[in-house]
Amino acid sequence: MKVVVAIDSFKGSVSSFELGNFIENGIKNIYPNAEVKKIPIADGGEGTVESLVEGTGGEFIDVSVNGPLMKPVLARYGIMGDNKTAVIEMASASGLPLITKEMRNPRKTTTYGTGELIKDAIKRGCREFLVGIGGSATNDAGIGMLQALGYKFLDKEGEILGFGGEILEKIVEVDTSEVMTELKECRFLVACDVDNPLYGPNGASHVYSRQKGADEETVYFLDSCLEKFASFTKDKLQKDIGDLPGAGAAGGLGGGFVAFLNAELKPGIEIVLEKVKFEDAVKGADFVITGEGKIDFQSIMGKAPVGVSKVCKRMGIPVIALAGGVADDAGATHDHGIEALFSVVNYPISLKEAMDPERARIFVENSTEEIFRLINVCEKKFK
Known part of the structure; x- marks a missing residue:
């Protein structure tokens, strides 16, 4: 048997x-x-790094990065047994549990630390990425992640902007002169199990930002910021992410991945099963045992x-x-x-x-x- x-x-x-x-x-x-x-x-959320690293004989990497409010946190990601595929849960660097309830503020929180994990993995030779994007503390459309990778976002005066969802409305140009050249060789699969668009009634801000500390005024402000960001990416990059299913995941991080890194958004479990070559493993099986907590x-x-x-x-x-x-x-x-x-x-x-x-x-x-x-x-x- x-x-x-x-x-x-x-x-x-x-x-x-x-x-x-x-x-x-x-x-x-x-x-x-x-x-x-x-x-x-795992389904792309909590436990994905452990499952894929342990299941393929890979290794865990612990790195000090900047958390959601640019304070140092110790984050963990994994490199699978092929030594080229990094598995990252954005929540380990930019997740809601990393800041107290009193400090939550999606105008200010950033995905910069997630970008630092990607940067570290690139330096270690990884070119394939599986990124789970659940549990974020952010609403910045992934610009913090991109800033860590070398992108600079400029306002109408040509000044370099800071961090957080509040700067999205001010972006008029992007400077790519210091972007990591290795990014051209990288492929990003993003585990995304929600289909929210970037902005609007079902978008990132209206559906998720309240739990991240937004009051009603901030919800509408951030939604407007994401709409302006969608216009920017459409005009400058010819990437229309406003209505893209999943673009609103993790405060718009899904959209940022697609617009700037040509990422593919897929259900997490599909990505995981593909990575572990599940179909090959079950050939000839009499039974398969699966399950979860509930x-x-x-x-x-x-x-x-x-x-x-x-x-x-x-x-x-x-x-x-x-x-x-x-x-x-x-x-x-x-x-x-x-x-x-x-x-x-x-x-x-x-x-x-x-x-x-x-x-x-x-x-x-x-x-x-x-x-x-x-x-x-x-x-x-x-x-």
Whole structure:
């Protein structure tokens, strides 16, 4: 029997890598000779760096960069086992948790630190980039990131502008004379699981900036700034990003990536599965085990388990999903290739207790063992 384990982390509890080991133990308690292939995965958000680095034998890089308010923070990114692909979560350098609630101000916050991570990876020889852009503290359309890479944004007097979303309305020219020449050799895949345009009622500012500290006046001001920035990129770069689905992700960072770095925006799980060569790995598998901390109706909207199951459905491989919790509306995932859903929590317990790593290990191993006991019985019965 061949079983492939491709499960997202139970966030705040155990990692994708750890879950793979727990599931393997449960399977081998029933099928000692089973071939179990473990592929750590994530959907482009939290855990993506760890999954792809651990899954490919890569390395982690810790770098001091400028945080959202240009104060030093220690950020981590990864280089995959091919030694040329960098995996970056922008939140590690420019994320909301890096500043206190009282200090949040999307007029001032910048993605500069994210650019510093890219710059560091380029200097180490990376030319392929996978960038997750969830959890930002910013609304600057990625100009901070671009500034770190050598771009200079100028106002009508020809003066170099500073940082933050508030400068977007003042940009009339861009100086590229000091941009890193290596950028021409780089390819950027951006994990983007929202389809918000850059500006407007469904744009970055109206939908996301309040949680980043914006009051109502600031929301409308920043939306206007993004609209002016879209006009600038259309006029100067011939890049129309105003209505581009996903351009509004991470305070417009998605749009900035497309306009200046020719990035491709794709659902995170699609990028991750492509990077780990998932289709090749599951060929010949009898079962695939997937899952995440909670499975519900939203899981069909770009989450890791359904990304896995869609591939497997096309290949005719049955998928079993494990989760800490399975919501009443989780049955919608059956239409997307998940054959069976199981909650690993099998008796009343507090959330804190359930998330204890050792308790999670016991739950996952025991649940997996029981599932494969049933498979074993059916195999014998209907052989």
